[in-house]
Amino acid sequence: MTTSVLVPSSLTREAEDKREATRKLGYVARAATVFRADRLTIVPDPDGERKLDGGFVETVLRYAATPPYLRKEVWGTRDELEYVGVLPPLHVTPRTGSGSDDSGSLRQGLVTEVGSDGRVRVNCGMQHPISLAVPSDMEVSEGERVAVRIYSRRPVRAKLVDEPLPGFAVDRADLDEALSRADAGVRIAASRHGVELTTDRLGQLVEAIHGEDDGAGDLTVAFGAPERGLPAIMGIDPDDVGPTDVEDVVTGSESDTTRFDLWLNTIPDQGSEVVRTEEAMFATLACLSLTE
Structure with a gap:
């Protein structure tokens, strides 16, 4: 919808x-x-x-x-x-998934650096930009806004997801x-x-x-x-x-x-x-x- x-x-x-x-x-x-x-x-x-x-x-x-x-x-x-x-x-309400594969809060992030190892650094409101693996079916570039699903802050557990931004x-x-x-x-x-x-x-x-x-x-x-x-x-x-x-x-x-x-x-x-x-x-x- x-x-x-x-x-x-x-x-x-x-x-x-x-x-x-x-x-x-x-x-x-x-x-x-x-x-x-x-x-x-x-x-x-x-x-x-x-x-x-x-x-x-x-x-x-x-x-x-x-x-x-x-x-x-x-x-x-x-x-x-x-x-x-x-x-x-x-105060956009975080969207939380209900399944085991998509639970966690969805946040908007900014790609600040693209590495040569299939990983990127993303600023998504944590204390520091975090390093995330790029899924095989996604292509991202520096300066692009992406959706990040965060499962835990301490320790940091998160991943890039192909979902609409909050x-x-x-x-x-x-x-x-x-x-x-x-x-x-x-x-x-x-x-x-x-x-x-x-x-x-x-x-x-x-x-x-x-x-x-x-x-x-x-x-x-x-x-x-x-x-x-x-x-x-x-x-x-x-x-x-x-x-x-x-x-x-x-x-x-x-x-x-x-x-x-x-x-x-x-x-x-x-x-x-x-x-x-x-x-x-x-x-x-x-x-x-x-x-x-």
């Missing part, structure tokens, strides 16, 4: 300065972490960008997704990271590309112009997301920017969004207009004229992460 979250490059357009923009991105990263998003994709919105463009957004989100013990080595000093001290800690990945992609991925699953546009979420509709939607078909459980949720929702970003009239019927998701109907399976309003009685992107992420992902 894969959960992808799409946010626009104009995400920080209302921020007064770099410090406030950094703080906002920190809450976006928190939402992605809390609800176990696998991928955070930045969708280009050049018409909505202001002083801080998509490059800034991508850099700060990538930094936030990097474990604290690797940040200095990976990022060094960059202008975009001037105020990263205001980022809230993510936390979420950050990338950039056009909207069409992001919505056409093999693991896109149910594609939802979070918008005040969508159908209002109710308890009945939520039950139907959860059933559709976690159905029995191949790829069941995969989910892609897209969000807009402050004062610039998804219709504006996509260049369509708000009255033309669709589908807005949960039945279309349940029956697997295709949309030939906006490329989403459903436009959904998860805050139907909002008390503020503008719901910030990070607020919409918490409200929407909290609902959609529920299971039957």
